[in-house]
Amino acid sequence: MLHINKIRENQESYLALLKIKNIDAAKLFSSVIAKDDERKATQQKADELLTKGNQLAKQIGELYKIGQAAEANALKNESSTIKESSKALQAKQAELEKEIQDILVQIPNLPHPSVPQGKSDENNITIKEVGPIPTLMKGAKPHWQLTTDYSLIDFELGNKITGAGFPVYTNRGATLQRALINYFLDKNINAGYTEYLPPHLVNEASMFGTGQLPDKEGQMYHSAEDNLYLIPTAEVPVTNFFRDVIVKEFPIKCTAYTPCFRREAGSYGKEVRGLNRLHQFDKVEIVQIQHPEKSYETLDIMVNHVASILDALELPYKILQLCGGDLSFASALTFDFEVYSAGQQRWLEVSSVSNFESYQANRLKLRYKDENGKIQLCHTLNGSALALPRIYAALIENNQTAEGIRIPKALQSYTGFDIIK
């Protein structure tokens, strides 16, 4: 959420930046500022009345104390009238605040000035490409075939007990999954992140804090009876640890493995085949809370960290800078990672590393005290390091040989085997 006062001060430049995201916010800005003007005027009137009311109450108390009940009673009427009108004003103020809030949550974060204009993912810019693209043997298969042939994943069994998009990992397939989770966590811990294992259900306030509510209501699984939501990413519980917190030291670095639950309403076709898109999947997330002056430096460090994991796994990948049109609502700058999955000859998104600047922090009330003792908003960043299913798909597709599926060196101590036959 953008801050209303910042919008006031920087209207023109903000409008120009939002154009990069293909958003024309001129009307929203003018209406939100008008409402805010009204809010201020209302508050001033209400405050005046309340001051008077407080003074009267005090006077009445003092009159009673010295036994002048008649004089005290005479003041009660006035006090009651003031009470009524101040209540009305406070109600109006609350209503205006809600209206302002409702507008502000509709305005996306400003993109970083370096973000290229663009309509869709076709306009993203490839920053780096790391090869080589593997040449597979004749008759190479996509992962959904391999997982069946080698008994790694039972999609049918998942269909039976839950439904499509809920695979059951079996035997060495399950071991490989577990190995990847541990490998990613260890990599992150070695890079200075603190590991957390958070709850997988969160309350409504947390979903508001990171912005899943109100706009993505339909994308999440919801337990109505307890009003709890299944998390779509570890970002939600972990970032919300710091809701309403005034942090003392930077940076804060967290990593967490969680399953992620997404309804993915409206997805279909080859996009969802096999492991490409699931309703439940595993992911290891990294989150940082940083001082505003250091957040872009940190973003680079996080991008390099994710790249180093892919290097170690010997996967071909490319790093993309998202254009305005593809940038998420809350993000100012995002780098996506895609790995090449040779069996289906496709690039698959496996990580998205973003700087949200103060956008989430404003919602979360996540702040620090600057050198002058003034309260300021922190910057938040997060990224996947990494999302499992597509890494899994690329790993087994790219490493398939006539003898079996080879496990990259870095993972062997985690799996306990170097080939799946």
Next chain:
RNA sequence: GGUGAGGUGGCCGAGUGGCUUAAGGCGCACGCUUGGAAAGCGUGUAAACGGGAAACCGUUUCGGGGGUUCGAAUCCCUUCCUCACCGCCA
């Protein structure tokens, strides 16, 4: 699920309608003291919004919401959460 006790500034904790502008303690910061430190003494120590160049002032906030009252941390209703014991259970 049942019964009971609670939720008060960063923390502990007092507070049964006006003397609370939330006591007292701990912690933290600054100062005095000291060769230096500790102790001691003193001062200060929340956030949001509004007004103001600033100093500062006003309003709101004692889990959340609503009510009674001229006046609520305190009384009433409601809701959430925590703890203890019991029941069930990995």
